[in-house]
Amino acid sequence: MAGVRNRWAIRWLRSQLPELVASGVITSENAQAIERHYGHDEPRTNFAFVILATLGSALVAAGIVLLIAHNWDDLSRATRTAIAFLPLLIAQALVVFTLMRRNESRPWCEAAAIFDVAAVATAISLISQTYQLQGTFADFMRTWLLLSIAIVYLLRTTLGAIAYVIGCVVWLFAGWGMFSPEGNPMLFWLLLVLVVPYVAIRFRHDHDSRETATLVIILALAALFGVGATAEFANAHVGAIAYAGLATVIYLCGMKFFPQATGRLHPLAVVGGIAIGVVTIVLSFESNWHMTYYVGSVSRSSTANLAVAVELLFPIAAVCLAGFDLLGRRAAFSLSAALLPIFAAVAWAITHLCELPDNKWHSTSCSFAAATLMNCYALLLGIDILARGIRTNSIARANFGLLLIAVLAICRFFDSDLSFVARGVGFIIVGLGFLVANLLLFKRRTAS
Amino acid sequence: MNMLRILIFCVLALAQVAVPAAMVWQREQTLKQGRVWKFRTAPVDPVDAIRGRYIALRFAAEEFNAPVKFESGNKPVYAVLKQDTDGFAEVDHLTTETVVTDDVVPVKSAWWSSGKQHVSFPFDKFWVAEANAPEAERAYIENNRRDKQNAYVTVRVRHGDAALDQLFIDNKPLSEYLRSHFPR
Numbered sequence: 183m184a185g186v187r188n189r190w191a192i193r194w195l196r197s198q199l200p201e202l203v204a205s206g207v208i209t210s211e212n213a214q215a216i217e218r219h220y221g222h223d224e225p226r227t228n229f230a231f232v233i234l235a236t237l238g239s240a241l242v243a244a245g246i247v248l249l250i251a252h253n254w255d256d257l258s259r260a261t262r263t264a265i266a267f268l269p270l271l272i273a274q275a276l277v278v279f280t281l282m283r284r285n286e287s288r289p290w291c292e293a294a295a296i297f298d299v300a301a302v303a304t305a306i307s308l309i310s311q312t313y314q315l316q317g318t319f320a321d322f323m324r325t326w327l328l329l330s331i332a333i334v335y336l337l338r339t340t341l342g343a344i345a346y347v348i349g350c351v352v353w354l355f356a357g358w359g360m361f362s363p364e365g366n367p368m369l370f371w372l373l374l375v376l377v378v379p380y381v382a383i384r385f386r387h388d389h390d391s392r393e394t395a396t397l398v399i400i401l402a403l404a405a406l407f408g409v410g411a412t413a414e415f416a417n418a419h420v421g422a423i424a425y426a427g428l429a430t431v432i433y434l435c436g437m438k439f440f441p442q443a444t445g446r447l448h449p450l451a452v453v454g455g456i457a458i459g460v461v462t463i464v465l466s467f468e469s470n471w472h473m474t475y476y477v478g479s480v481s482r483s484s485t486a487n488l489a490v491a492v493e494l495l496f497p498i499a500a501v502c503l504a505g506f507d508l509l510g511r512r513a514a515f516s517l518s519a520a521l522l523p524i525f526a527a528v529a530w531a532i533t534h535l536c537e538l539p540d541n542k543w544h545s546t547s548c549s550f551a552a553a554t555l556m557n558c559y560a561l562l563l564g565i566d567i568l569a570r571g572i573r574t575n576s577i578a579r580a581n582f583g584l585l586l587i588a589v590l591a592i593c594r595f596f597d598s599d600l601s602f603v604a605r606g607v608g609f610i611i612v613g614l615g616f617l618v619a620n621l622l623l624f625k626r627r628t629a630s
Numbered sequence: 631m632n633m634l635r636i637l638i639f640c641v642l643a644l645a646q647v648a649v650p651a652a653m654v655w656q657r658e659q660t661l662k663q664g665r666v667w668k669f670r671t672a673p674v675d676p677v678d679a680i681r682g683r684y685i686a687l688r689f690a691a692e693e694f695n696a697p698v699k700f701e702s703g704n705k706p707v708y709a710v711l712k713q714d715t716d717g718f719a720e721v722d723h724l725t726t727e728t729v730v731t732d733d734v735v736p737v738k739s740a741w742w743s744s745g746k747q748h749v750s751f752p753f754d755k756f757w758v759a760e761a762n763a764p765e766a767e768r769a770y771i772e773n774n775r776r777d778k779q780n781a782y783v784t785v786r787v788r789h790g791d792a793a794l795d796q797l798f799i800d801n802k803p804l805s806e807y808l809r810s811h812f813p814r
Contacts, residue, residue, distance in 0.1 A: 256805070263654055266650065267647065267650070267651075270646060270647065270650075271647075274639075274643040274646065274647075277639055277643075278636060278639065278640075278643075281632060281635055281636050281639060282632070282636065285632055298646075302646050305646075305650045306649070306650050306653075309650040309653050309654055310653070310757070311683070311757040313653065313654060313657040313661075313793070314753070314755070314756060314757055314793065314794040314795070315653060315657065316752050316753050316754065316755055316794070325649060329642075329645060329646050329649060332638070332639075332642045333642070336635050336638060336639050336642070
């Protein structure tokens with residue numbers, strides 16, 4: 183708003199110049215100097231105007247498509263093909279215009295990028311329909327994503343990059359779901375890697391903006407989906423370590439690359455923290471440590487082995503990130519949170535000490551030991567986060583630590599054979615913990 | 631720098647046009663020069679017939695008698711076609727050899743049960759305009775029942791590439807049938 187007011191002020195000042203010169207307040211040289219001073223301040227394109235213009239043109243285009251679609255079946259294949267290419271050619275002309283004349287205007291770049299990417303999809307869809315092409319939705323998404331990624335770089339569109347990452351996840355669900363174990367999800371990582379240099383560029387140029395924060399969070403969430411599909415495909419029992427590694431990498435990246443002066447956490451670190459909490463609770467269930475000998479006995483493809491390598495990349499990255507900062511004595515993160523992949527790996531190793539059963543529903547004394555270790559870790563993590571919250575006077579952090587302990591308690595009360603008295607006492611202790619910690623924090627806040 | 635970006639975009643723009651153009655080119659070649667095969671459609675579950683903007687097709691030729699299971703050994707499977715006495719296509723035999731003639735179509739999947747070999751052809755969707763979808767659904771279901779089998783598709787096959795051409799209902803192309811039975 184400040185910029186808009188300034189432009190109004192400049193316009194007003196310019197309109198006053200002849201009167202000021204005529205009344206002798208300033209000389210004509212002064213007036214010319216003022217004109218020269220504000221001469222470079224070209225009127226900038228209004229963002230709202232561009233958005234409305236884009237919306238308007240999209241509505242007109244949709245209207246034309248509807249008019250054509252009404253008689254679509256009566257048109258010849260050649261006419262339909264020409265119509266399919268028309269929006270694409272218009273969009274490409276608009277991109278060239280934007281690159282030549284509106285290169286510095288963000289709204290123009292964003293709008294042209296979205297238009298071009300949508301036009302590619304329209305062309306492929308209309309051609310597929312016209313020629314009865316039989317590809318799957320996943321094939322369509324893959325082609326679309328590969329034809330769109332360069333636009334993100336050329337027009338520097340963060341909105342486009344966010345849409346691209348979401349598109350990668352859509353491809354993952356369309357092409358490789360839990361219930362359609364055909365093909366493999368490894369292309370997802372290749373597609374995702376293509377956008378990483380853009381994230382690095384954004385990080386270097388616009389480190390603190392909301393758009394950069396949104397982009398990295400979307401990327402982190404997409405990776406969480408990717409690890410799920412990769413673990414399912416690899417079928418090597420290392421999904422737990424992969425998830426622990428990824429959650430820790432997200433948390434450590436949030437802490438290391440987005441430090442906040444106010445003592446608050448960057449949203450990426452918050453997402454990573456929540457992911458660490460959720461993964462820890464999930465891994466505290468004994469059934470997650472049931473292993474079978476079946477996995478080791480089947481022949482493995484090279485793609486499946488690559489999937490295992492991708493899975494193990496995350497815990498290795500987490501250990502490297504944490505180790506680097508610890509060695510340099512610059513660690514600002516919670517050590518207990520960063521230890522998650524180590525604990526997950528130790529628990530995984532414990533399960534392999536016993537002879538593996540032939541059926542994944544069977545528990546062994548080793549799976550029980552692994553789950554016990556993870557329960558101890560979860561308790562340690564909860565207490566550490568609670569202590570950090572109290573130390574830094576952060577109600578949110580303290581309550582997150584308490585929530586972790588409470589969820590852990592609830593999970594164990596329901597899946598263990600404890601007596602009602604023990605469960606009742608446990609709930610009372612956790613509840614009192616909540617009350618006392620919050621009371622302490624509020625008192626301290628009021629005092630300060 | 632900006633000139634370079636425009637240049638790179640020109641390459642990208644070419645690719646964006648080339649991908650759908652290549653689809654058109656290959657299909658045009660098959661549709662113009664391919665051999666015409668007629669496939670009788672098989673009755674489908676009415677709930678399953680229309681999925682959004684396409685008709686899900688099943689064919690009578692996708693199931694045929696075979697005393698033993700066809701073993702493909704994870705290789706791509708092709709169906710060698712022949713004409714029956716009514717002029718409709720049926721599967722002569724399956725092969726894993728890549729044959730590029732006009733009587734071979736690729737097969738998406740193949741399975742065997744109780745003396746019957748089942749295959750699924752890759753041309754199993756017939757796209758319709760959204761405005762016509764409800765009428766197309768009604769027409770297809772009414773003419774594709776066990777007691778009234780009156781629908782077939784034409785497929786052009788060229789060098790192993792199969793292009794779905796038309797869906798015929800009561801011997802009329804779908805669009806013509808819809809115009810005569812559901813005038814607007």
